[in-house]
Amino acid sequence: MAIGTEAVAWVFPGQGSQAVGMGKELAARYPEVAHLYAEADTALGFSLSRLCWEGPDELLTRTDHAQPAILVTSLAHLAMLRQNYPEVTGNQPLFVAGHSLGEYTALVAAGALAFADAVKLVYRRGQLMNEAGKGNSGMVAVIGGDDALLERLCAESGAEMANYNSPGQTAISGTKAALASFTELAKSNGIKKVIPLPVSAAFHSSLMRPMAEELSKAIAQVEWTTAQIPVISNVTGKAITEAQAIRADLTLQTYSPVRWVESVRTMAAGGATRFVEIGPGKVLSGLIKRIEKEVELVNSDDILK
Template sequence: MKIAFVFPGQGSQYVGMGRDFYGRYAEAQEVFAQADAVLGFSLSTLCFEGPKEELQKTVNTQPAVLTASIAALAVLRAHGVGTDVAAGHSLGEYAALVAAGALDFAAAVRLTRRRGQLMQEAVPLGSGGMVAVLGLDRERIGEVVRAARAKGVVEAANYNCPGQVVLAGEMPALEEAVRLAKEAGAKKSVILPVSGPFHSSLMRRASELFALELEKVQVKKLAFPVVANVSGDYISTAAEVRSALIRQIYSPVLWEESIRRLVADGVGVFVEVGPGKVLSTLIKRIAPGVNCCNVEDQASLEATLTFLRKAGLL
C-alpha cells in the first residue's frame, strides 16, 4: 500500500498555524526562520499571531501556507515518515515540489510571494471572485457556465470532488451562475473569501509575468513523482514542472482526477501535510475506501504515527 503526501492550498490558513511545531521542534524553527529571512519580515509572527486580515491577503497567504506545510513536513520526516508520491492543491503544488526536491524552499517562498502579488493585481479588487457550487454534476455545471457567460467571463476553476465545483470569473457572470445553479438544483453556492478569479483565463497576464520569475529559478530532478493540477498526471522533468506551474495559474485544478490517478496506482494512505483537513475531506468523497491522516500539530502527528505503525508502514 503506497503513501501519498498531499499539501493544502489557499483557504486552509488560520492564525496559529505552525506554532505548536515551532515551539517543539528545531526542524520547524529552521523552516520559519528561513522564510522570515527570505521575505525580510516576520512571516512566522503573522502565522502564529495574525492579524487574520493580513494573513488572508493573497500575497501573504501563499508563502504562509507553504511555510507551515514545509515545517510540518520537516517534523514528519524527523520521525522517519517518507512518501511514494505527492500532490498539492493549487498553491500546495509548490510544497509538493519542495518535498520532491524539485524546488529549493527559499526559491519556493519567493515564488509564492510573487505569485500572490501577480494574482492579486491581475484583476481590479471586487470585480472578480470565486464561488463553490455544491450538488451538481459536471454536465449540469457546464450548462450553467455556458448560459452565465451572457453576463461576462465565468469558468470552472476547481474540480474538487463529486458534487463540488468551484467557478471563477467576473462578478456579474458569477452572480448569474449562482442563480442558474440554484434553478438547476444546486444544494448550495458559497462565495469564497479570495481576492480574485483564480484558475481562470482572467489570470493569463499574471501567468505570463510569473513565467519570467520562474525562468530565474533552478528546477531539479524530482526524488519521487508529483501529480500536477493541470493534467491529473505525473510530472517528472524540469520542463514539465515549469509548464505545469505556469499553466496552473489560469487553468482549472483537476483535484478529483489527481486523486483518482493516485488511487488507481495503489495509493491507500493519504497524509495531509500542513494546516487543516480540507483535502482529507475531499479525498474521502472521491475515494471512500482510502485512509486519510493529517499532520499540522503534535496531536495530529501522534495520531498519524500511531496509524502508520499499526498499518506496518512505519
C-alpha cells in the first residue's frame, strides 16, 4: 500500500465517536498507548482511562469526558499507525484536519499544541459546553435539501447552520422555538428527515458566544507553536499554520458553522488522494465518501482491531 507522503491527509473525529472500551486492547498490547492514557489521567487529575475502558456509558458520553477521551484515543491510534503501518500514514501528511473537537487533535498531530495541554484544554471546552447547555436550545440533523434552501429556512426561522457535513447532510442549531419553526418549514419544503440530536445546547451557533469568551481565556494560557503540517480550519475550510491564527480560529470555531465539505474539498484540491481517519468510529469516512467519491479512504479502527 505504498504511496507518496504528499498525497495523504489525516482526519480526526469529533464528539459522538466515543464508545466504552475504546483504547483498552491497544493499551494492553502497547506500553506507549498505556503511557498516553496515564499521562492524560495525570493531566486531568482523574482516571479518564477507566472511563474509556470501563464506562459507564452515561459518564463517558458527558461532553467534558467525551472530548478528552476521543482526543487521547485518536492520538493513541495515530501513534500505533505511525509505528506499525507507516506505509498507510506516510511520515508527514499533506494536511491534517478534524471535525469540531477533532481540530484540537489535528493541532497536536501537527505539532502546534502539546499533548497534556490539549487534554486539559478540551476538558475545559467540554465543561463550558456543558454549562452552556443549561439553556433552552439544541440541534437537529437534516437529511436532504441543498445549502441555499436550508440557509433560507434558517433565516426565516431564527435557527442557524451549524455543520455542513456532506452534501445532503447538515446540522442546524438554535433555540427550541427556532428549531420547531425550522422543522415545520423544512417539512413544508419537502424535507422529510429532521432528527433531533442528543446534545445539550446549540453548538456552533451564535448562542455559544458567551462560552467562547471563557474558552478564549483558556486558549490564551496555553503555549502554541507554528504547525509543522497545514491544519484545515473548521471555520474557513482553508489551511492555517501560525500560532496567532490558530488561537483566533479555535475561539471562532465555537460559534461558527463547521465547514467540513469545504475542508475536504480543499484537501483534495491540494493533492490529497488518501484520507486516513484516525480515531474511534467511521463517521468521517462516511462523510468524505459523499464529498469526494474518487479518494481512497482508510480507517484506523479497521487496521488496529
